[in-house]
Amino acid sequence: MASIEFVRVTKQFEKNVVIKDLDLKIEDGKFTVLVGPSGCGKTTLLRMIAGIDPQSSGSVLINGKDVTRIAPGQRGVAMVFQNYAIYPTMSVRENIEFGLKNNKVPKAERTELVETISATVGLAEYLDRKPSTLSGGQRQRVALARAMVKKPSVFLMDEPLSNLDAKLRVQMRIELIELHKKLGTTFVYVTHDQVEAMSMADTIVLMNKGTIQQEAPPDVMYRQPNNLFTAQFIGVPPMNVGELGRGGVKFGFRPESAELTHEHSGLHYAARGRIITREMLGSETIYQVRCGQHAFMIKCVEDRFTVDQDVHLGVAADKLVFFEADGSRISTEHALFKDHLEALRGIPHGA
Structure with missing residues (x-):
């Protein structure tokens, strides 16, 4: 597990400043959801944690350690993307163990890890099947399992349910909540869907135009919004x-x-x-x-x-x-x- 901290972080693309002097602490072991309208900066924060798009200035700390100069693969984080990013020509087993093979993990250890993790996410009977034969929810579980075998201290999830239909999204939300309880790992989850944020988060970080509007548990944010933006973004229908x-x-x-x-x-x-x-x-x-x-x-x-x-x-x-x-x-x-x-x-x- 690990805490994450942004200290006076600024991110700009050429002359466009997306985030400026942002301070934020994500607690160890919590399910934190970054939510806000498109273009608010939430995915940019996630990518800075992962090291995919480093900050322009300021510091990103994981477990108190500045990771600015640490390569993405050495940060102890695993990222699950919106489009799953699984290999269609590989079986479920091969997809899950792909990273382990690259890291020269012995075969016996790989097999044990894959079977344990696949059982946790309900994929044990699908290990020898190709992704094309799986449902959207099962493919999402493959992406989760591939991240889990790395035993990361932080899970980063970028709108992982947005490609699923409404009924399956509800089911997968429940599964992710249960998975977080099992693992006890720090989850950082990005979505533009405030219903997902309200139903899943221990803490919501609501953003708009690169600025944190409010950081609070879902019930506090709903009952005690800091401002008009929060009041009208959180809630279905929104506040009158x-x-x-x-x-x-x-x-x-x-x-x-x-x-x-x-x-x-x-x-x-x-x-x-x-x-x-x-x-x-x-x-x-x-x-x-x-x-x-x-x-x-x-x-x-x-x-x-x-x-x-x-x-x-x-x-x-x-x-x-x-x-x-x-x-x-x-x-x-x-x-x-x-x-x-x-x-x-x-x-x-x-x-």
């Missing part, structure tokens, strides 16, 4: 945000925090609206409600309303958050919070 109408300040609430009723609810934020869309998803229904200039997404357990129906929307005071014009969240301890809370009560909202 409306204009307070004073100096660019915005108010927000999660879709499940609102109540829809036929009559006025008496809750702190109250608005009249009309159902614009309805998505019945089985265990829950998501409504889009138009309230004056705002359109809010509301998540309900009960399927009680229809499109074009007039409703009342209410949100309790403790479910509301406020953001400054620059996007930073206003603390509930700040005097301005109560001021904004009272201002929101006094504003007429409705269709």
Whole structure:
């Protein structure tokens, strides 16, 4: 196992600065997920850890040791790519032991390692088959097994599930969580899918434009977003945000925090609206409600309303958050919070 630390790291391609003066510590043995929109710098961080694309300045430390001048193959890390990168002409066994052969590992040791690892990832009965005969999930397991036989201190995964269908992605997420528990190794996982991040991570590092927006466990990031970007990136549907109408300040609430009723609810934020869309998803229904200039997404357990129906929307005071014009969240301890809370009560909202 190993911790990873970035110390004032900058990465630029020619004149384009992708990451500037970044500091980050990834804890030993944790499942850390780097998430953010395309081009935010998350894969660049992963490749710097691997040594594939070294940083322009600053230091990358693995287990406290600066690895800047250490070759990728000597860093004790293994990388699993989006496209699997397995050899189609080799059997599953040959793919898994390929690196071991190159490193002159004795045959008996290779055989034991391959059989042990393949059993761990559920490939024992497929060792003599070619990749073309395997499903997408099985090919992903081959890539994982090939990384595991190296016994790395760090697993790096670059969107490894993005080529799988939705159902298989869910299954593989569960398998990766269980694999991490078995191995106890440091996992660093890159994705643009915040559902993957929320479901798998011990710690999420949310990035945008080369900057860390927030670093926290999934539940903390969801309930206590540092800023407007985090609030609207994390969560499905994302947090509802409306204009307070004073100096660019915005108010927000999660879709499940609102109540829809036929009559006025008496809750702190109250608005009249009309159902614009309805998505019945089985265990829950998501409504889009138009309230004056705002359109809010509301998540309900009960399927009680229809499109074009007039409703009342209410949100309790403790479910509301406020953001400054620059996007930073206003603390509930700040005097301005109560001021904004009272201002929101006094504003007429409705269709």
